[in-house]
Each structure stands twice: as C-alpha cells, then as structure tokens.
C-alpha cells in the first residue's frame with residue numbers, strides 16, 4: 001500500500017474525491033465524491049451499467065483509477081490490488097465472487113492469510129489445516145450459511161453456495177470496511193435472508209458497509225443511506241432516517257425522471 005498523506009478524518013472511514021474511471025472513450029465513473037462514516041451502512045443503487053461496480057473496483061484496487069483520491073482510515077491510498085485493500089482492512093464480496101474454484105471452503109476462506117503452526121520435526125512453520133477447518137465451521141455457523149461438506153471444491157457447488165462462501169469469508173474476519181457487490185443476486189429466499197442477517201450482525205458490531213444492490217426492499221430494510229449512480233455520476237444521496245421518500249422516488253433517480261441537487265458528497 002502506498003500511503004501518500006495522513007488525513008484527520010474524524011468519524012469518516014472512507015472518502016473519495018473526484019474519483020474517475022474512463023475505459024477509452026467510456027466514462028464509466030465521473031467525479032464521484034463520496035463519504036462513509038464509521039458504523040454507517042450505505043446502499044449503492046443504479047441501473048445496469050451506471051458505474052456501481054466500477055466505483056467498487058477503483059476503491060479496492062482491482063483497477064487503477066483515471067484520477068481522483070481515495071482516503072481510507074485516515075490514509076490516502078492507492079491499492080495495487082484487492083489483496084492490498086484486504087490487508088488494509090477492506091473485505092469485499094465481488095460480483096464475480098473471486099473464489100478459487102479448485103480449492104475447498106477453508107482454503108478459500110484463508111487464501112492469502114493462512115494459519116500456520118510450528119512443525120515439531122524442525123524449526124519451520126507449516127499450514128495449520130485443523131485450526132483453519134475449525135474456524136471455517138465456526139464462521140459458517142455464525143453466519144448461518146449451510147454448506148453440506150466444506151471439503152468440497154468450489155467448482156462442485158451451486159451458485160448460491162458459492163455466494164454464501166464468499167460472504168462467509170467476508171464476514172468472518174473483522175474488517176474496517178465491508179463492501180458487497182450484489183451479494184444476493186444469485187440467491188434463493190432462504191439464503192438471501194441469511195445474508196441479510198449477516199449484514200445486520202455487521203451493523204450491530206458497528207462495522208461499516210457499502211452494499212451494491214438492485215433490491216429496493218432489501219435496501220430500505222438494511223441501510224442508513226442510499227446513493228444513486230446514473231451514467232457514471234452520483235445523482236442522489238438519500239438519508240433513510242431523515243427524509244421521507246419512497247421506493248418510487250429512488251426509481252425516479254435511477255431512471256433519470258427525477259434529478260436531485262448536485263450531490264456534494266457530504267452525509
């Protein structure tokens with residue numbers, strides 16, 4: 001992680017200033033000013049192609065931004081990849097899930113942060129499979145996720161089970177920020193309810209969350225604030241507690257039927 005400057009962020013965990021991503025002539029993300037406070041849960045909504053995942057990818061270092069600043073936990077950051085972001089405390093469930101298909105559940109949960117133990121045969125450390133398996137069972141239990149056999153490789157699991165593993169991985173390590181990009185898109189009713197319970201657990205623990213979702217009911221149930229993206233720009237910042245607006249209003253911002261005052265990026 002390259003730390004450029006220190007910022008006194010007060011109760012802000014994440015801020016983006018002028019965050020922009022162009023793919024050649026495609027302006028996928030334009031000048032996004034965004035603030036997330038510690039403990040706050042914010043939903044990101046918007047039509048297909050509005051720039052939501054692009055926004056997530058620039059924060060988590062999956063891609064290098066065209067311009068703009070990201071300040072996380074008081075540091076100006078420019079992550080070179082998602083592992084760097086994770087090391088800094090950002091856990092992300094990507095739309096693509098980013099699981100290793102040929103590995104089983106414990107190996108996926110601990111990928112890049114394997115537990116080791118001293119080997120009694122010599123002065124070197126080896127992987128502590130037993131402990132990782134036990135922790136995996138505990139993590140799944142805690143999140144309510146049901147996987148029949150954790151030794152199965154990911155490639156032999158259903159779409160819903162894969163999604164659950166990705167979410168359990170995110171929720172089982174205490175992070176400074178969790179980002180979920182459409183975590184329930186491929187899930188059935190029961191699995192969706194489990195994921196929503198995980199989100200509530202994070203809220204109770206005071207852990208901040210960015211939730212990319214198309215699901216209006218879910219968003220109204222779970223978050224404090226809704227940010228709407230339209231054509232790569234943030235076009236609305238709606239505080240669920242303090243403002244009276246309906247799902248129809250949100251849809252109007254998503255479709256462009258309604259345009260808000262210029263978003264200032266201040267909660």
Ligand SMILES: Nc1ncnc2c1ncn2[C@@H]1O[C@H](COP(=O)(O)OP(=O)(O)OP(=O)(O)O)[C@@H](O)[C@H]1O
Nearest residue numbers: 023026027028046047048049050051052053054055
């Ligand atoms: N690697 C890429 N190369 C070129 N264009 C891209 C690339 N990734 C995304 N885009 C374009 O950027 C725009 C924003 O895409 P993005 O995936 O961020 O949308 P989204 O809001 O997450 O949509 P969805 O809800 O469908 O996931 C789209 O026009 C998309 O086609």
